[in-house]
Amino acid sequence: MADYRDLFTRLGPELRVVNVGLESFAETLDGLGVPVLQVQWTPPAGGDPERARLLALMEED
């Protein structure tokens, strides 16, 4: 297991966020001046969870 003692140093002075899901979270962060990029996410494999799981496994190979 990696060492977590330097976690907050590694995290650095600024949080930069990729938001995948509820857009309201990105809107809040944007309003607070936090750099955030919203992903225009749509459910993979036409929204079929089982096909999506297989697709994800293939992508990772």
Next chain:
Amino acid sequence: MTTRTTLRRSFYQDSVALMGLARELRRGAGVRETAALMGTSANQALMADAGLLTDEARAAGPNDLVIVVRADSAAEAEAALARAEFLLTARRARGEASGRRLPRTLDSAVRQLEGANLALVSVPGVFAAAEARKALRRGLHVMLFSDNVALEDEIALKRQAAERGLLLMGPDCGTAYLGGVPLGFANAVPRGRIGLVAASGTGLQQVVTLLAAAGEGVSQAVGVGGRDMSEAVGAAMTLAALDALGADPATELIVVVGKPPAPAVRAMVEARLRALGKPAVVAMLGRGIAAGSSGALTTVTTLEDAAAAAVAGRRGRAWEPHVFSDPAAARQRVKESRGARGPGAAAVRGLFAGGTLAYEALLVLEPLLGAGTVGGNLSGHGGGPHRVLDLGADELTVGRAHPMLDATLRVEEIERAAKEPDTTVLLVDVVLGHGAAPDPAGDIAPALEAARRHARAHGRGLAVVGSVVGTAADPQGLAAQTARLEAAGVWVLPSNAQAARAAACIAGEPRVAEALLGGSA
């Protein structure tokens, strides 16, 4: 009455955006019912329940947006659908106007946002682990807000994170603060010297808002998800976060918030806390936990006491458990409410949006009202006559928004409880902060007023007792939300634990009030 449907193929919108859309459409002239949902089978079942599953809605797929409007006239239904079209187009235009074209995948987002270091994932649970895995592979910390993620996925993700020294907060991580940034459902609180590790979102919110009220702030608050301290996950992220907080020069005191872990896990967490050498407060709420101190470690039994013990620890003062902040005022209110309720059967109905707040209320009420007398969906037994409901429980939120966002379910439960002749006290929470509804007090206040009117009309006194989890800096404003509840006749206490005690004093045997408030109550 006319029902009209619009179907937009391959047009995904998230559940919060759609809830806002439906709310907007319901305001239209002549509109009786609306549904704005993706065409998943769970959503189709909800539409069927509401009598809104039209032929077009039945034909929709999971990535198709369905909008159904039932209105007094065809013209009014058409007007509402036109309004929906306008709002969806405006929303998309706003997204694109805000600058770059939005990336379609997490990978391209990481390429576009230079120095990205955190992925906030809140897609539906079945798809969430794959997104979290991608983020970890790109070297990003992850806050996994989504619930309904499989336990084996959680274990694998946390192992993957640990290999790289990354945070995997969650799944079902509602709240966190990193570097002063509030993430998820989070209150506006100042930065400070107290670091937190939390297996519970609303539990964390109650502690940090009470810290803020006492002038203390947060250095970092790491959410770990409700299952992290289970035997299976073995506190993987809790221990990682403790190491990080222990070495963080900005953190002078550590608070751990959660439910009681497996005994072996508890021993591991406490041993790690002792090894860090910083003062620590442990609020792992559960039956049979006793408050006390041992070395630098203080164990407390309520969220309020966690905040109080942390504040005392920071200031080098001794700490004592709270009962009521203002006993004289409490004595007066209890006396009035007991007088109004009369001597008959008396029951508390706790209707909660916050899961840990509901659980804390159950733990406060049980010893005061009698073992086995508090039922509901958390108590683990049938119980009665009292009842505490966590309205945000997984089984109640399938296909619909959490009660912190959408008060519909809670309003229904308030109406139901008001009609039960033995309901003497309604006990509620109102949770403010980023991510929560814009006016959560206003969403339930009319139902609470109506409940009290209904009881009066039937010759009964009904007390409503509650607390507001929030700060003056929250978007909804603590003072305004408190005032809205008070205007509806709610007795608002400074914490959830105090509200639960107040409820017990009103509905319980006279000895309960005597024990908590002194003989004259």
